[in-house]
Amino acid sequence: MEKQILSGNEAVARGAYEAGCAVAAAYPGTPSTEILENVALYKDDIYCQWACNEKVATEIASGAAIGGARALAAMKHVGMNVAADPIFSMAYAGVNGGLVVVSADDPGCHSSQNEQDNRLFAPHAKIGLLEPSDSQECKDFTKLGFELSERFDVPMLLRMTTRICHSKGLVELQEREDVPVKKYYRDIKKFALLPSTARNRHVAREELLIEMEAYANDCPINYAEYNPGASAGVITSGISYQYAREIFGEDVSYLKLGLTYPLPRKLITEFAQKFETLYVIEENDPYLENAIRALGFTNVIGKERIPICGELNTQIVREALLGIPAEPAYRVELEAPARPPVMCAGCGHRGFFYALSRKLKRFVPVGDIGCYGLGANPPLSASDYSLCMGAGLSSTIGLSKALALQGDSRKVLGMVGDSTFFHSGLNSLIDVVSSNANVVACVLNNHITAMTGHQQNPGTEINLMGEPNHMIDLVKLIKATDIGDDRIRVVDPLDYQAVNAALDEAAEIEGPFVIVTNRPCALLKEVARANAGKYCEVDEEKCRGCKKCLQIACPAISFADGKAVIAQDTCNGCGLCMQMCNFDVISKVGE
Amino acid sequence: MTIKSILLVGVGGQGTILISKIITAGLAEMGYDVKMSEIHGMSQRGGSVTTQIKYGEKVYSPNLGIGEADLIVSFEKVEALRALPYLKAGGSLIMDDREIYPMPVLTGDAVYPHEAYDRLKAEVPSVKLIRAAETAQSLGNMRAQNIVLLSAMVKLLGLDNKIDWKKVVAENVPEKSREMNLAAFDAGSAMLEA
Structure with a gap:
């Protein structure tokens, strides 16, 4: 089987392709953007579009799923707030073709206004939750998501994080499955959510969640790895599994969870009761930990030591659980000036x-x-x-x-x-x-x-x-x-x-x-092509060093030896600085 | 084998991600398990960029923390300084001589530490200064800086004779700049010997 190096986002796109997905929509947002960009590589097989927002994207995908086609909607975590309305409704309506909603969360706020943990949406909306921990699982879980969506008549939430989206690893590729579009059928009692129908649909949803939990207790992506002589048990999901595995190796046993809503309570109980020391390792909110505590396990070590805020890595988890502090091996007492992102030259x-x-x-x-x-x-x-x-x-x-x-x-x-x-x-x-x-x-x-x-x-x-x-x-x-x-x-x-x-x-x-x-x-x-070769130039003789042009904060303009200097290779001749100069010493070259 | 961890640091637009892709492809060709992790987004707008590569028999975590990098390759002086806490005791540091002033320096709110290399040299015995950007410029395009650094990195890791790296480079760069990038690769390994 061919193996390729894929990012998590590329692997989700590949998974959608292999699963016979027919419609995909998204609104761009880091770290989710590359999912649809890569789905577009398969545009002959998958209709795809940038929707004007995440709600619209989810509704496009929902319509396709009701119509019998496998459909995917992708968004960054805060986009799911916008898309919550159709997601909650689709949980009651259910699907015809499978529906996978991808949420790319951003622990650490690498490029976001918050670091909300969208796993919590799953119990709230009553939809299934999948948490891949590497690129291979991104592909596999996307495919499984379509199957589970159809089997349990529910949208599936594929929850990624920045580190999963933007990390690359080896992925085994398969051919696209031949999944015929299911026939569209009219069922007002199921799909037209009015108070009278919604009450019944809620009951149906709760019943299917019970069935789905039975599946979660006995499915290939929720499994225990028992190691002989293990000193502790670790329950974990998503990227945190990788951190745990690297820190503890075979010194502990693991319960690795891929389907985390409905939570496999029976499986968790069987695992947890074998250990006196139980670590729950997860990023951001104590989603697993709270559920495990609710099962009566008080010996859980989790968020009392592992930070809720920020992105984790091996060193942070090692320090939190084993008390081994991170010490830089080398120190130089010299300050590195901050390098904030800036508006580009010519913006x-x-x-x-x-x-x-x-x-x-x-x-x-x-x-x-x-x-x-x-x-x-x-x-x-x-x-x-x-x-x-x-x-x-x-x-x-x-x-x-x-x-x-x-x-x-x-x-x-x-x-x-x-x-x-x-x-x-x-x-x-x-x-x-x-x-x-x-x-x-x-x-x-x-x-x-x-x-x-x-x-x-x-x-x-x-x-x-x-x-x-x-x-x-x-x-x-x-x-x-x-x-x-x-x-x-x-x-x-x-x-x-x-x-x-x-x-x-x-x-x-x-x-x-x-x-x-x-x-x-x-x-x-x-x-850029039209501006190639254009730049602004300071007349060094006449520049009075007043620094007025520096006030526009252009990355092409610096100050040296009492004069303004414009870097030719950065400048593209937008001419804003010329309009600032009170002494008319900046001119444009290359027009 | 134990896992090797590499940290690449630079400024948006310097091509760190391309050489991460090349080295990852090469490591996979050698049969290693390999993971690569990049942080972009806001970094496209001239901010700091970091890429992490880990390889070995079986790699779990794609990223690394304080004191965990076997090798840091810095495309810019200040970024080497910023990345130093991630270097493992006994690890290596390759840094380019290139200086790119961040906005607080351009506006006069901060001072650029030109002495960064000398100060690092005094603390980190393994630090190697490479004029990769300058070399790339002399070959015709500063953008080939990344390939010069890639070549030095591959040699320092002792991976240079394991596969045909120039073939991997050729497969991953545009045809029109292939010759220059291959010349940049030759220049990089020669620089490490000097």
Whole structure:
């Protein structure tokens, strides 16, 4: 059998392919993004699309599953909050074709606003839960997920974590199974969730969970590894199994759980009663531990020693359980300056945020999720808070009321990107306009979903499958709210004067105002190609060293020997720094 | 055999992930179990990037903690300094001479520690300074820095004669830059001998 080195995300895509999955949808979000990007490699066999948000993605997959096709929806952990509504309903409705929902959690907040543990969604929604611990299991569990979904008539949650998604290992490949689409059938009592039908569906769900627990107690992915002379028992799942295995080797026995909801209580009890010392090793919340304690085992060692916060690794677990502290072998008393992510050279967001940062006496700025979230970092510091997708526009309504109540005359200015606007910012804007809120709603359009690595969205020319998209013009969409042409401005964010003028108008007018900045991401291939060979240059003789150009925080500009210096290989000639210079000593080369 | 752990550190855009892919493919070809773990996302925007590779007869954890790396390869000076706590006692450190100023240095809020190599040399006997970026530049493109470092890394781990590494490199780089990358590979192993 052919073996390939695959990341967890690639392996999930491969698993979907091999399992005969026919429809897949997702909204991009680190660490889940590569799942759909890799499903798109099989676009001849799997219809796939970027949905405008996770709820829509899950609903696309749900429709396919009700229709009899195997379907998959993928998202990052916080996306599952958005998708929770259809997931909870599908738990009652059940499926026809198998439905797998993938949640990629991010312990350690490598690129997220929280580190919520989405295993807890499974008992809450009453759906099955699978936790792969390496790439091979990502593929195997995805396939098993479709089978179990059909067997127990329930959506299956495949819960990954950053370390599983983005680690690579050897995976054995198989051929695609021939899974015919099941015939669509009409069953109003099952699928039309009205109070009268839902009550019965709840009963059916509880009954199937009992059957599923019996399966969990006796299935190949929940198993004990007994080692002779073991000093303790370890119960674990997901990536934590790998940490445990590396630390303890064959000195302990393991109960390795792959299907963790419904939990195999009989299997756990049989294992746990054999050991005086019982370690439960898991990342983030005490999901397994609480269930094991509820079975009456008080000798459990878990979260009293292993941190709830942050990502684990072997060294953290070793220190927590064995008391062996991590000691760096070498020390050098020399500080390494922090290297925070920054807006790229030529990024349009820089121009908008710089102009805004000069006007914070008139505006209270509110951000959202995307590259422009970096606008909160110094020296721009022009974003007071960011919560979740869409809140950058909707929360401005409430904030403006609170500020008015305390006599603060500043106008609230909210910002979302184009992808965030299509995700849920459109709904937020509808409320801004219809409630006549005294706020500025800004859409920073860079023509792509940039932060996650350039995924298409409803405003791009092509779609995930490389076919032409029915492009949606977000300015027309905003104008359709009838906000009025005097209340909307479309500007180039790198045109400092135009941005200033739009901000001044926005500050002066009472009521809602919209600013759309229009500038494609500098990293887009066609943009980079068009800018090749262009750069800005400082006239060393004339530069007075005033450092004004450094205020825009461009990674291409540094300061040496009393003069500004622009790195040719980093700069792409966007010209924002030229507009900053009071002495006209920066010029553009390569035009 | 015991498991070997390698930590690659650099700055977004330096090509750490490509050479992790190449070395992982090579190790698998040799018959090792191998796992590779990378953290990206925000790091695409000029932040620090780390990649971890572990190989041996059977690898469990894909990542490593403080004091667990047998080898650290740093694409940039400050990143070597930042990664030092992960080095195992007796482990090796290869660092490029390249300096990339982070934003706090560009804005004057922090000072770049140019003396990083000398200070590291005083503490870590095994540290090796390699002018990989400079060499790649002289071969025609600074982007081949990663292949120079890959070559040095393979040699230092004693894996250089086990398989045809240049074939693995050729399979993983674009055709138009193949020649240059192969030249970069030759340059890298020569540098470690010097």
